[in-house]
Amino acid sequence: MKNVIVSWSGGKDSAFVLFKLMRNGEYIIKGLLSTTSEETKRLPIHEVSTSLIQEQATSIGLPLFEVSLPSNANxxxxxxxxxxxxxxxxxxxxxxxxxxxLFLEDIKVFRDQLLSEVGMIGEYPLWGRNTSALAEDFISKGFEAIVTTIDAEKLPSEMVGKLYNKSFLENLPEGVDPCGENGEFHTFVFNGPLFQYSIPFSVGETFETVSGRFLHVEIHSS
Incomplete structure (x- = not known):
């Protein structure tokens, strides 16, 4: 059996890959790894607070390893x-x-190069999966997620804060990946087969980053 750490964004793809690993007897999952902002105490781009990410880890029953960086880090x-x-x-x-x-080759190359420099490797269990099938599989397994971030150039503003479900997928504009793999949207998973309990949260106001390019919804621990 192999000891592994799972890169964790709190969203649907990282939750689903963890779900797959937990059902595979070849891995010993030692924890989750998240990169956060020192200033905002959030995950960059997703803009979910670290307290909610920690709550996910607690519900899953795994330690969270947090790498905190300044917003201007090169x-x-x-x-x-x-x-x-x-x-x-x-x-x-x-x-x-x-x-x-899932399929962004430049990101995979960057990760693999960085890991190779310290004598480690990366594995990508979802690589190459059909994203439409993957989205449907995620929903059918009983996961629940909220859309916390959208690229306002690719999705209408009313789609932020929606639940990630069949209705959301049916209303995606043409050309938007159903898993948001091109950065069209990001999610926060709050319930599903991974969790010992549903993550309690409340929905607040929307806010913008990157000069209005990204629209987010505030979610609070409750």
């Missing part, structure tokens, strides 16, 4: 900080990071 600082965390994983006999990437 690529060198990003890599240096992650490598430091990777070295700690290796000290605990973990040499593999699991990612939920």
């Amino acid at each position: 690529n060198d600082l990003y890599k240096k900080t992650l490598k430091k965390q990777f070295d700690q994983f290796k000290n605990n006999d973990v040499y593999t990071i699991i990612y939920a990437d």
